[in-house]
Structures are given as structure tokens and as C-alpha cells.
Amino acid sequence: MKVFILGATGFLGLPAAEAFVRGGHIVYGSTRSQKSAEEVLAPNEIIPVVTDPYSEEGRKKWGDIAAQCDVVIDALSANGAKPAIDIFHNFLKHLDRPRGSPKPTYIYTSGLWINSRGYGGLGKWTDERQPTSTYNEAVQWRPLIEVPVLESEKVHGIVIRGAVVYGRDGSAFASYIFDEALKASKTDEKIFETVYSHETRIASIHTDDMADLYLRVAERGPILRGQVFMASNQSTERLTDILDAVVRVSGCKGYKAKAPKGAMQEAWVSSTLIKPSLGDALTGWRPKKMSLVDGMDIYWSSYLANKKLRVP
């Protein structure tokens, strides 16, 4: 297959692109940075398309290449519904295939917080068979792009909703927890502040496991049209267990709570109680990595190493 990944240098996009390369596919990846093209994409056999995907010139450049591809994945950082809709429409605009041709697969990367129902018993549990919820205000825009993708007649539209993703540079776990713990570990007090509640349970997934789901879903795109997959481990973890593990590996002595500010931080402490099953049922997908708490020694070291490597 020919695969085009928008946001190929990203936390989700790069491991996904590498998984497709290992799967024997021809992989194009977009980046705005010539340096990333030369140092990150090309060395990993990902064909760089250097462009700002939202600019007029960029839309034509990536649209022309993506129109020749069998799979297009939007893994750009989330900036609300409008940019994601523009990206999808730009792809459709460039698509020009003779009638009867195979349709391409379009995968939109979404997030699991649109399924959160808060902490509680079985009434709060969710999976791929459950509708979205109105619990987290911060992500109420997601269906505005998900629905057109899922209902499109022109592509095999699929949505993958990621849980909170861990591994490598830590992504949201870095900004909410690791960065604060690292800073505090260098103080006398060694107590870090972080946004948490005692009841919060976090659904999470390693970025390599999510990459494997992208690959499996994309390869089966023509029979998975209109489906939503949830990229999450089989069990959730209590946020305070994650924080305790960070205390253990960071040299900190403890943590104290910061009140959530704004809808995104409210979503961070909302619980998403989930046990996904559709990825396994339809593609044989099973996450392989250790959970965040169990593998914290590895994930903390990887976070520290990535922080050193990061170009300022």
C-alpha cells in the first residue's frame, strides 16, 4: 500500500509511520521542518513531504501526493474541528479516481475523552459499542470531524480514538506529571504539584501499541469502513498509582494536588472506564507493552533521554 501520514514526526505519527515501513508499505510523511525531514523521516525510510499542511501551497502539495495513496492518516496535533475538517476536505478535493476504482482509507485520529462518563460502577463503563458522551466539555468538537469521516461515501472512513498515550517523550504524561517531578527532584522539598483527584482512573496505551492498531486497521480498511476503534489497554490505572510510581523513580518524596484549571485539565482528571474489544475482534490487535505503572522505570528513563535529545 501507499500510505500518507499527516503529522509524521508526531508522538503518534512517527511510531505509526515506522510500523507501516516495517509492514512493507510505501510511506509518505508530512512535516513543516526540513531538519525533521532529513534527520527523522528520511533515515527511517519515510518519504518526507515538507510543507505546512494548512497553507495554500501546502494543501496542493500534500493533496496531490495523498490522492495517489491507498491510506491517509490524520495524526496532526489537535487544534479543534475546523482545521481537521479542512484537512479532510482538502484530501477529498484532490481525490480523482475513475468510477469503480478502489476507495482509499481515511483514518482520523481522535481521543477517548469523548467517551468518558466519569468514575463509578458498570454504568460508567464504555467501549466501541457505546455512543459518545457529553461529560468532557473540552472534546465536544471531536464528533464534528469524526461523523463526516465515518459517513463519507468517497473514502473508507475510520476513526481511532487514542487513550492517553505513553512511552518515548511521555507526551501528556510529561506535561502533567514528569516535568513537574523532574523540577521538584532538584529542589530541597522534592514535592511536586500536579492536577489529580483520588478517584481518577486513566485509560492509557503505549504509542507502539497504538501504531500497531493503525497498521492493522489500515490494512483492512475496505472492510472496516465506518468503524470507531479505541486504542486503550484492557485495564485502567488509578492516577495516584501512576503518581506513586513517579515518586519512586524520580527521587521525589511526594506530590500535592493542584486544582484543575479549564476544560482540558478537567478532562485529565475525568475517568474513562473502558475495556476495548473491537480491535481484537476485527484485526487481532492486542496491546503488548507493560502498563505505565508496571513499566515506569523504562518510561521515566526514556522520558529523560528524550528530553536531552530534544532540539531547543
Ligand SMILES: NC(=O)c1ccc[n+]([C@@H]2O[C@H](COP(=O)([O-])OP(=O)(O)OC[C@H]3O[C@@H](n4cnc5c(N)ncnc54)[C@H](OP(=O)(O)O)[C@@H]3O)[C@@H](O)[C@H]2O)c1
Ligand atoms: N498524545 C496523546 O496522548 C494523544 C492521546 C489521544 C489522542 N491524541 C490525538 O492524536 C492526534 C495527534 O496527537 P500527537 O500527540 O501525536 O500530536 P503532536 O505530537 O503534538 O503533533 C503531531 C504533529 O503535528 C504537527 N503540527 C503541530 N502543530 C502544527 C501546526 N500548527 N500546523 C501544522 N502542523 C502542526 C507537527 O509536525 P511538524 O512540526 O513536523 O510539522 C507534529 O509533529 C491529536 O488529534 C491528539 O489529540 C493524542
